[in-house]
Amino acid sequence: MTKKLLIFDFDGTLIDSVPDLASVANIMLTQLGKPTYPIHTIKEWVGNGARALVERALSGSIEVDNSLSIAEIEAAERLFYNAYEAHDTSKTTSYPDVDQGLRQLKDAGFTLALVTNKPIRFVPKILESLGWTPLFSMVLGGDSLPVKKPDPAPLLHVCETLNFKPAQAIMIGDSINDISAGKQAGIDTVGLSYGYNYGKDIRDSNPNQTFDHFAELLNWLLK
Structure with a gap:
């Protein structure tokens, strides 16, 4: 990869x-x-x-x-x-294979970032409760910048701040907002079908890859 x-x-x-x-x-x-x-x-x-x-x-x-x-x-x-x-x-829990998977990806040398539309004030508490705070090199909430996904600016801001070109990144999400932001930023996208996408199939947004389970994403990234 x-x-x-x-x-x-x-x-x-x-x-x-x-x-x-x-x-x-x-x-x-x-x-x-x-x-x-x-x-x-x-x-x-x-x-x-x-x-x-x-x-x-x-x-x-x-x-x-x-x-x-x-x-x-x-x-x-x-x-x-x-x-x-x-x-x-x-009641907020991680999906199957996500906890161990994030740690595997970090150990494999990937840089992990989090870009959510959730207000940033609610994010650190959840990350801490899951033990994920050390895993992410950068975390942006929906109000960290003047715009949020599907605007590409948060993704481009992460790339610039962490010194990566968009071509070196992948946007991984469950909704059209994630896929649209990635496409506009020139970043490859992965859609996960199990999340929240307004009742629509994430495949309709035409991500570069689609997986039904986080374990499948892991296998693809780590192969």
Whole structure:
């Protein structure tokens, strides 16, 4: 494998955080006196960051209600953040083979980076709880820069900061946001089919490679 920089998405790629995100979204909705939703519905709203999840929850749909005011959205977002900070995130777990796999990749000489649309304030706690903090050379959240995925800027920022050319990197993720960002950055992309992609097959986004299990990705990278 000539590629040496692996840029990973977080939610839906390395961790299954939907159980906790759904709980927190429903806490927010309950506080607002609005209807709550089952986990399988909320799962399809995850992937564009906290603000988008809040907007979709308020709308009860992946299509955001245009009548929502900025003040209403921001008030709900504050409730969401407060609930998430107070929430026990023990239901957020790594997918099969990810924990050992990340360590194998690090030991094999790959440089690992994390680029997520999750607000950065929530990322270190999860990384620490999983014991992954030392594994990543760089971590960006959805609000670390002025833009987030699918904009290519976070990926290009990682490459520049860690002194890699885009051609030396791979973007690994579960949604169209990851694949689109990678393509626009001139970075090869890998799609993982088990995550959160708004109910759509990641293969429809035409990544360079697609795998159904993290173990298959590992075998491909380490061959």
